């Protein structure tokens with residue numbers, strides 16, 4: 207019996223588990239176990255919407271895994287012993303593995319600035335997003351101020367969603383870069399116009415500290431806010447480094463071209479938790495690249511179980527879809543290295559596009575993968591690769 211353990215049931219881990227299950231369904235010598243913090247699938251792509259107070263689908267992992275043969279274990283991973291090939295959970299359980307797919311994702315980097323962990327809200331999970339929604343609800347009628355820290359795409363999506371949903375709140379988007387950097391000037395202008403239309407104040411600055419009731423800029427100037435939402439940067443779990451796996455300076459597992467850990471080849475790393483190099487550089491954490499890495503890990507493990515060599519992973523980006531509230535969006539099409547092409551979509555067409563790519567794909571997707579033949583159809587190559 208070969209025990210394959212998958213840690214983390216986010217986009218990458220769930221892709222790996224369901225795809226591998228479909229590929230080994232006729233084998234009785236492979237056992238698949240998926241470990242996740244809770245039973246609910248965290249649709250991170252929708253958490254800015256949850257945080258603004260909109261209802262989000264309650265997708266349960268046992269339903270998504272029904273019929274796949276994957277055993278779900280709910281628990282918090284506290285340690286990985288890469289040498290002994292065991293994983294420890296917070297309730298004292300120990301799980302053994304022959305092969306490990308590490309997909310523990312990432313979270314907002316609240317450690318980068320003093321006070322952020324204590325005083326800022328995050329969009330790390332449903333609990334955190336719902337806490338933000340509850341706080342905004344208490345402020346919505348009397349007015350109040352929200353400061354979104356981080357002008358990346360998550361910050362833009364959160365600020366626009368909050369401003370649209372709570373028009374009496376004043377919303378400030380504060381970050382180092384101009385929002386929409388990495389887009390063509392025309393797409394960036396469209397994004398800026400949407401921020402202006404929603405009354406969002408954009409400020410280029412660096413935060414030095416988060417305090418109760420606001421932030422202090424790096425130069426010491428206070429910026430008051432009733433709510434601070436932290437979206438500036440991400441960090442990964444320290445578990446991989448503590449396990450002795452080779453990690454990069456951000457703690458992500460360094461992989462070879464087949465997504466194996468360079469120090470422990472029976473460990474694969476996928477999604478935000480992995481440092482995966484392509485010809486153009488390191489992948490940055492997105493669902494767009496995370497799902498194909500999960501599928502590729504499944505394909506590779508299945509090949510190895512059949513005695514065939516794993517193939518290298520090849521990926522190229524193709525878009526940056528950004529919602530600007532529920533009624534507007536901008537989609538920047540990109541070259542494989544994520545640099546912008548001239549083409550972009552705006553308005554209704556962009557809303558439709560964005561909604562289609564972030565729609566809750568799991569019930570249909572997971573069921574599709576249980577149909578023999580369709581698992582190998584899912585593109586882990588083709589349009590995802592160069």
Ligand SMILES: Cc1cc2nc3c(=O)[nH]c(=O)nc-3n(C[C@H](O)[C@H](O)[C@H](O)COP(=O)(O)OP(=O)(O)OC[C@H]3O[C@@H](n4cnc5c(N)ncnc54)[C@H](O)[C@@H]3O)c2cc1C
Pocket residue numbers: 213214215216217218219241242243244248250251252253254281282283284309310311312329330360363443476477478479491492493494495496527564
């Ligand atoms: C608001 C928001 C909007 C976004 N929008 C987009 C977008 O439009 N397009 C895009 O491509 N990307 C987007 N992203 C980024 C995208 O969500 C991530 O890149 C993606 O979720 C990474 O997938 P993952 O499977 O690697 O990790 P995750 O989705 O983070 O999943 C990790 C899983 O592991 C579990 N876990 C973590 N630690 C432990 C532990 N110690 N024990 C047990 N379980 C654990 C978590 O509970 C979670 O289920 C967005 C992110 C946010 C926050």
